[in-house]
Amino acid sequence: MIECYGDEMSSASTPWPATAGEEHRWRSSLPPEALSRSAAERLRRPYTSAVVPRIADTDVRVPRATAAAAEEASRLIGDFDQEVGRNVAPFAAVLLRSESASSSQIENLTSGARQIALAEIGEDARANAQQIVGNVRAMTAAVNLSEGVDITGILTMHDALMSPAPYAGELRTEQVWIGGTAYSPHDAVFTPPHHDRLTDDLADLVAFARRTDVPALTHAAVAHAQFETIHPFVDGNGRTGRALIHALLRHRGLTRTVTVPVSAGLLVDTEGYFSALTAFRAGDAAPIVDALSAAAVLSVSNGRRLVADLLDARATWAANLTARADSAAWPLLDVVLRHPVLGTELVREQLGVTQPNARRAIDRLVDAGALVEVGGRRRSILWQAPQVLTALDEFAARAGRRRLGSPASVD
Structure with missing residues (x-):
């Protein structure tokens, strides 16, 4: 269960179990000659590792x-x-x-x-x-x-x-x-x-x-x-x-x-x-x-800003797209949002169409301004959606670090 308490409670009485510690002997894999005397002495002492509390049934109080x-x-x-x-x-x-x-x-x-x-x-x-x-x-x-x-x-x-x-x-x-x-x-x-x-x-x-x-x-x-x-x-x-x-x-x-x-x-x-x-x-x-x-x-x-940017891009492409109602170009619009860099094989797999029809759908989106041709590895042909890539990079920029964290990563 969760319980709430007043904001004036002191940190000394914060109701959550703290991590404890236990000592272990350290077995170094380094040869003795690789260590200074003080380092070797330190490694002979035990180190302390955490002992986490059991929380399966602990009341969560905030x-x-x-x-x-x-x-x-x-x-x-x-x-x-x-x-x-x-x-x-x-x-x-x-x-x-x-x-x-x-x-x-x-x-x-x-x-x-x-x-x-x-x-x-x-x-x-x-x-x-x-x-x-x-x-x-x-x-x-x-x-x-x-x-x-x-x-x-x-x-x-x-x-x-x-x-x-x-x-x-x-x-x-x-x-x-x-x-x-x-x-x-x-x-x-x-x-x-x-x-x-x-x-x-x-x-x-x-x-x-x-x-x-x-x-x-x-x-x-x-x-x-x-x-x-x-x-x-x-x-x-x-x-x-x-x-x-x-x-x-x-x-x-x-x-x-x-x-x-x-x-x-x-x-x-x-x-x-x-x-x-x-x-x-x-x-x-x-x-x-x-x-x-x-x-x-x-x-x-x-x-929300990312989704709005992508919806705006899709609406612009749809307005510029000239294709029959049953053309593969229409469902390709959503594929481009998911895969802003793609080739004909990916389009064929995503839409279940033949290679020629995949290429025709891509060409329609190139004409609509959604895709531009770029090079791939081994001289394969790829297309990318600049508006989608820009929206994703702008999302990342807005989320970018404002205050740097500890140099000790949690990973």
């Missing part, structure tokens, strides 16, 4: 102002989901890709819309774009968990994100840490739980995720922060954890048709986001709920 902000943000998310759901065919994919790109940008993985579109269709693209497309796959796996979150589903999200890395979809079997030095966790900003604890920690998190007595947005925020505290993977924890937010929002019915790009809102103040995760570990759940609520409000506003 200040009244936090609960009210989460309720208002939830209303905006629901309204946006209904609005865009009327045009779900093109915009579900657009918004999911936008959320994936924003979540990746929090981890300093940035790429332009054109590079991401190229990577999606298997064309040569930069490494960051390829990783962002992996995040699109992870987000897709997340929203498919509408029946409920379980450990298998979390592993599936991570596998979709990190594949073909050898550790994709596998819980870590080693200690990881955030910040400090590269060779030991002794000076880390945060050291997640020892890997021997991961199975029990995740089982408790899944039990919490199955609750229905906590309001959806608060539920997602707390589950996300607990996941980031557990940090169950060698890499990709931040992106998988933000995908988990969407799995819970879909499971709880707050979103039904689209992925609200909340990471675009978190990008506005990554310092505040990382600080909220730190506060959660110290025993205060309110800041992460506040951060997600504020991010949701910003992301809905930004998402």
Whole structure:
């Protein structure tokens, strides 16, 4: 259940269980001659890793102002989901890709819309774009968990994100840490739980995720922060954890048709986001709920502008398009919104038409000003939609970092 308390409660009595710690011996893989005397002495001392509290049955108590902000943000998310759901065919994919790109940008993985579109269709693209497309796959796996979150589903999200890395979809079997030095966790900003604890920690998190007595947005925020505290993977924890937010929002019915790009809102103040995760570990759940609520409000506003820009572009193309009513050019308009860089093979697959008819539909959209021809790899022919790419890049620019976060990534 959720309880609210007055805003004047002191931080000393904040009603959320804090992360504890336990000591472990560190076994360094470095040869002794590679270390200074002081470093070798430090590595002989034990390090402290986190012990996360059990939250499956913990009452979630937040200040009244936090609960009210989460309720208002939830209303905006629901309204946006209904609005865009009327045009779900093109915009579900657009918004999911936008959320994936924003979540990746929090981890300093940035790429332009054109590079991401190229990577999606298997064309040569930069490494960051390829990783962002992996995040699109992870987000897709997340929203498919509408029946409920379980450990298998979390592993599936991570596998979709990190594949073909050898550790994709596998819980870590080693200690990881955030910040400090590269060779030991002794000076880390945060050291997640020892890997021997991961199975029990995740089982408790899944039990919490199955609750229905906590309001959806608060539920997602707390589950996300607990996941980031557990940090169950060698890499990709931040992106998988933000995908988990969407799995819970879909499971709880707050979103039904689209992925609200909340990471675009978190990008506005990554310092505040990382600080909220730190506060959660110290025993205060309110800041992460506040951060997600504020991010949701910003992301809905930004998402509405993106959808409006794309609707305007589509309306202009439709007004300029001269084609028979049964021409493949008309349904191709929505395909272009989903795939702003495309070739004849993609059009043929999407519309179920022959290669010649796919090319004729593309030519109609070139004449309407929707597409322009560009080169592809191995001298293949591609076309791109400049208005869509511009709208996507402007969305990313509006979501760009206003305040830089901690150098210690949550991933």
